Amino acid sequence: MKTLLHSCRAGLLTLALALGLGGPAAAQQRQTFTQQFAGSTVLLTSGDTLQGPLLLHRNEDVILLTMPDNTVNTFSAVAVQSFAVKGQQDDRRNYYDDFFDSRSGYYYGNPYYNMPPRPRRERRDTSLVRVFRTFRWNHDNDYSDFKSPAFFEQLSGGPNLLLRRESLIERPVYNNPMYGGYGYGMPRTMYYNEIRDAFYLGLPSGNVLSLRNPKKDLLAAFRQHAKQIEQYAKDNRLTFTEARDLAFIVNYANSLQKEPKP
Known part of the structure; x- marks a missing residue:
């Protein structure tokens, strides 16, 4: 009997993992996150100023700047002091603000029911100028003294700056089999993308204080x-x-x- 019970538990665990029910580790996964802007002004640590369309790779803290002759220059955060962008061009992947907001009126037990999800509202103003600054950061590892340059968006005035880093998180939606269509009464896991904000305080000393x-x-x-x-x-x-x-x-x-x- 004990052997049978252990076998059943092992089978349920395997099934849960297969369906994406494996706990917090499976609840969200960081996705590659890029944002494209129609115009930018970039101030390099060398003192040079460059302008042009810009592609921001958020995970890697790298920007790709298109020059007037259509060549593309790549800069990591170590080479950039700050940059300002406007005219965000979304890649149409329809990011959600959060789970509860996205599901309201847009699906009924089934993600992407008959209507597309609502895009994040604050991104509609393409004339908005957004400023990013480079700070040395420990990547939220409080037990490490190692810091590397990273991009932070400035949201307030100084001398203490409210900073933000955005990341793209993939979250699962577990569907009840009562909504049908999945066969054998088994639930089906589907996913949606959510932009997550992490806030920091940039101090006049140049240090970054995490606001967890x-x-x-x-x-x-x-x-x-x-x-x-x-x-x-x-x-x-x-x-x-x-x-x-x-x-x-x-x-x-x-x-x-x-x-x-x-």
């Missing part, structure tokens, strides 16, 4: 004015999780003191 828990970590960084900042967010109905709201909060925090203590 934006509210807790930001209030700790500006601990002397934490109560004022929290009250400001409450009075203005600002959250500590949305990029736009968080930028307002950091700008306010900057008005209260010049530099937080990390």
Whole structure:
């Protein structure tokens, strides 16, 4: 009986892994993420300034810049001081803001039911100028002193800068067999892509402070004015999780003191 029970458990585990139900490791996977922009101005560490259409490889922290003669120059973050871009040209892969937003009215137990998913709303303004700066970063490895140059998007004014890094995450959707069409009553795993924001605080010293828990970590960084900042967010109905709201909060925090203590 015990042997049979162990065999059944092993079979269920194998089936779960095959269906993508293998726990947190299978719940999300980082995808290759590139963004294309119609125009850019790039300031190199050499002091040179270049302009042209730009392709940003976010995972690798590399940009490809198309020159007026149609040649393409490749620059890693170590060669770039900052760059500004506008005119984002989406690759039509329809990224979701989040799971609950994407599923509302767009499918009924079946991803991509009869309508395409809603693209991320904040990307519609192609005239928006976005600024990226290079910081040396430990890649969120708190146990390592090694830092390498990486691109961060600047979302606020200074002297302490709200920074963001975006990554593309593939998430599964497990479908109930009651919605049919999959045969033998077995659920089918399908996937959707989601853009995930990670926030940081760029300090005047050049260091980068990770805001893993934006509210807790930001209030700790500006601990002397934490109560004022929290009250400001409450009075203005600002959250500590949305990029736009968080930028307002950091700008306010900057008005209260010049530099937080990390």
